[in-house]
Amino acid sequence: MAFSLYLHYPFCPSYCSYCDYCRRLHDRSLESDFYDALDTETRLAADWIRSHGARLNTIFVGGGTPSLTDLERFARWLEVLRSLFDIPDDIEFSFETNPESVALANLSALKNLGVNRPVFGIQSFNTRLLERLGRIHTPHDSQRAVYYAGALGYRNFGVDLLFNLPGQTSRMLSDDLDQIIDLDPPHVSFYQLAVEEGTPLTDDLKRGRLRLPDRQLVLAMYRAGCQRLTEAGYVRYEVSSFAKPGFECRHNLGYWQGDEYLGLGPSAQSYVGGQRFSNHPDLDRYIQELKGNALPRVPDESGVEDRMTEAIMLGLRTSQGISRAQFSRRFGVPLETRLNRQQYETFIRSGHLLPDKGKLRLSDDAILRIDEITRRLLE
Ligand code: SF4
Numbered sequence: 001m002a003f004s005l006y007l008h009y010p011f012c013p014s015y016c017s018y019c020d021y022c023r024r025l026h027d028r029s030l031e032s033d034f035y036d037a038l039d040t041e042t043r044l045a046a047d048w049i050r051s052h053g054a055r056l057n058t059i060f061v062g063g064g065t066p067s068l069t070d071l072e073r074f075a076r077w078l079e080v081l082r083s084l085f086d087i088p089d090d091i092e093f094s095f096e097t098n099p100e101s102v103a104l105a106n107l108s109a110l111k112n113l114g115v116n117r118p119v120f121g122i123q124s125f126n127t128r129l130l131e132r133l134g135r136i137h138t139p140h141d142s143q144r145a146v147y148y149a150g151a152l153g154y155r156n157f158g159v160d161l162l163f164n165l166p167g168q169t170s171r172m173l174s175d176d177l178d179q180i181i182d183l184d185p186p187h188v189s190f191y192q193l194a195v196e197e198g199t200p201l202t203d204d205l206k207r208g209r210l211r212l213p214d215r216q217l218v219l220a221m222y223r224a225g226c227q228r229l230t231e232a233g234y235v236r237y238e239v240s241s242f243a244k245p246g247f248e249c250r251h252n253l254g255y256w257q258g259d260e261y262l263g264l265g266p267s268a269q270s271y272v273g274g275q276r277f278s279n280h281p282d283l284d285r286y287i288q289e290l291k292g293n294a295l296p297r298v299p300d301e302s303g304v305e306d307r308m309t310e311a312i313m314l315g316l317r318t319s320q321g322i323s324r325a326q327f328s329r330r331f332g333v334p335l336e337t338r339l340n341r342q343q344y345e346t347f348i349r350s351g352h353l354l355p356d357k358g359k360l361r362l363s364d365d366a367i368l369r370i371d372e373i374t375r376r377l378l379e
Helices: 028-052 069-083 106-111 127-133 139-151 170-183 198-205 217-232 250-258 285-293 302-318 324-332 341-350 370-377
Strands: 002-009 055-063 092-097 117-123 158-163 187-192 235-238 241-243 259-262 270-271 273-279 297-299 353-356 359-362
Touching: 028 259, 028 285, 055 250, 055 370, 069 106, 092 250, 106 139, 117 139, 117 187, 127 235, 139 170, 158 170, 158 217, 170 217, 187 217, 217 235, 235 285, 235 353, 250 302, 259 273, 302 359, 302 370, 341 353, 341 370, 359 370
Parallel strands: 002 055, 002 259, 055 092, 092 117, 117 158, 158 187
Antiparallel strands: 187 241, 235 241, 259 270, 270 273, 273 297, 353 359
């Protein structure tokens, strides 16, 4: 059996105003403790997983800000990983970076370690918007990072671009898209900024210090982004994911198709051997538990109904849609069992839902209303 591997690297140089991820300010000594714990976790997970097979399909290092990492420790952890798992030579190996911490030296070292798909968290080229988000990189950092990727011969790399930013206008987004398209990355993730409770950004919005674009403008931004990227030769294969043909992210495709994955690091989630669990999100507790040779897992309380819901939500995000056969194989019941019959028929009649070669997918127009349609289908 094969599965994908995700590593959550939990350190950042500072905190962005919109972020509620699991992260801590970077500290060399704490990072060293984290790597000690990660080496132990990797060994324990390999022991546990052996009965399920040990071949990796893809590796994705996310965070946090992985480009801050101590490369020597990262290389040592990779040695541990390679000694325990079967890693094919042509594996897709993604690594998230923040542009301010990308240098020719670390990007080159990562390539030598097997990384073949760096992802640059550009988010925007507008200095004022970047400041509002609490990002510490400049547009120049982003340009330079992508230039380094080209100079080092990375054939595959991705960039992240955000819209729905406080104070953002259509013109600002259009400038961002111009610059992204000029850089010609093989993959673009074009995300709508999510507003999460408890973040400084939410506080600023509640107090009226900042304002987000209204709903109509957000829809217009998404439409404009889809159109510009499509005209530039990208194919939208998931709501927020655009790739030149052949450069779809295999790791994320695996998640959306319900493939299995092992997550390492605090807060990382896993689905292996039919079992689901996540790691404790508190870094100190993660380190402590592994010092005692215990896997820092939090049991997954979700039931089969929740998993069906998740499979439908993820499947509808992709341009391929949900495979009826795969759904029945996985859950032992037809897809319709979990759908609201009346809403299902309404959306089929309106053309928002397309039954297509054993699959069920959303029309292009319906993608713009994905949250509402999914909610109604699952009522
Ligand atoms: S760099 Fe990423 S993980 Fe770190 S604070 Fe910013 S958004 Fe959060």
